Amino acid sequence: MGTKERKRREKEQRRESIIDAAEKVFFSKGFAAATMDDIALESELSKGTLYLYFNSKEDLHLAVAKRAIGILNQMTGIVKDVKKNAIQKLQELGRIFIKFAEKHPGYLNSILRIESVDFNDISLSRDELKSFIFRESPVNMAIELVKQGVKEKTIRQDIPTGVIANILWTQMLGMFQFVTFHNSLFELTGMSEEQLFDNYLELLLNGIRS
């Protein structure tokens, strides 16, 4: 009598399918313009049902962001097996992030969004997500790499590794926020997106070299 187990699984599947629908709507219209009715329609469920699975539209967005972090993690996973020094690994990490951004612009946006939306309306679930990001995200890998670099003496040791790693993470996000928002920069400088990213990475890593 595995009914209970099957039900749990089905519930999980339904949940995922709602996230699928939400994703589609968020990515095509943007979070603000997306309505719960849109998502209900897309998911072939009623609005009420959405609220059986998620407490709010924001909550639904957090679920999408979690997926984004998951995918990013998966993509960056290979870095730790690379046989190079820490700086080079960090560079690789950065390049993977850039690939992620190109391949999954919607997911990138959802990550940017959770790091930026209104500072005053902190919800419990966001706190939860914050710690999730901290524990699970590339930040964590960056911390390891920075530690390695300090040991190797390729990275300066006068600043706590946690701080360096977080600075790198923030700056990656900042770069994308900037590029997403001010796409006019390309015209201004005549640089390609790729060149810009490379320079960005270069500058970041140059700053932490010992």
Add this chain to the structure above:
Amino acid sequence: MGTKERKRREKEQRRESIIDAAEKVFFSKGFAAATMDDIALESELSKGTLYLYFNSKEDLHLAVAKRAIGILNQMTGIVKDVKKNAIQKLQELGRIFIKFAEKHPGYLNSILRIESVDFNDISLSRDELKSFIFRESPVNMAIELVKQGVKEKTIRQDIPTGVIANILWTQMLGMFQFVTFHNSLFELTGMSEEQLFDNYLELLLNGIRS
């Protein structure tokens, strides 16, 4: 018959007093939680009147952000008179930004906000503001300083000055976004806010040295 002139002035004053009220409400409740009715109450005007002066709540927020940029500009104005090399001037610029953030957290938030809110709902007035920031903000001063640094050979010349300056600007914003959001970092690292900022600045500038 300076009636016309007086009317224009009064209209301007009313506009400013509405921004005053909006500011108070935004800063105390946050943009999302603030309502136009709150602002109407605070300004001792009716809601309808607010819409005679501003097209939307977002528009009203942009006006606040413009003020913020104005104040920041005023504060950073002294840097160009400092008699030091470009790197040192940029460091000073960064420190002033930090002072601004401490003194005017509300204004800081409003600047962060315009750089981050939903990427899909771009309004005309935001484009206008973007070019305003670009023309009037410290970005512009940073560009000048970077040019100076390249001439002096204190700053690397292999990356376009505009790109370097914009990277610095983004990263300053990113730093504050991060600190505002993850204030837990202090606990994690045991660093004071001041130390953190100093390290941040150091890293940024180290990256661009020649």
Add this chain to the structure above:
DNA sequence: GTCATTTAATGACTTTAAGTCAGTTATTAT
């Protein structure tokens, strides 16, 4: 000073979208 005209301000109303909940339908266990 009066009054027609223009300008400024009002707040009740409309609209939109998030979130709720009493009622219906489907599933399970006995």
Add this chain to the structure above:
DNA sequence: ATAATAACTGACTTAAAGTCATTAAATGAC
């Protein structure tokens, strides 16, 4: 077959942005 439980529904409530017909105030021509 049926009572109990779980899943789902969509009409309804609520909140807040934005509108607009109406009222009030200010102006300037006479």
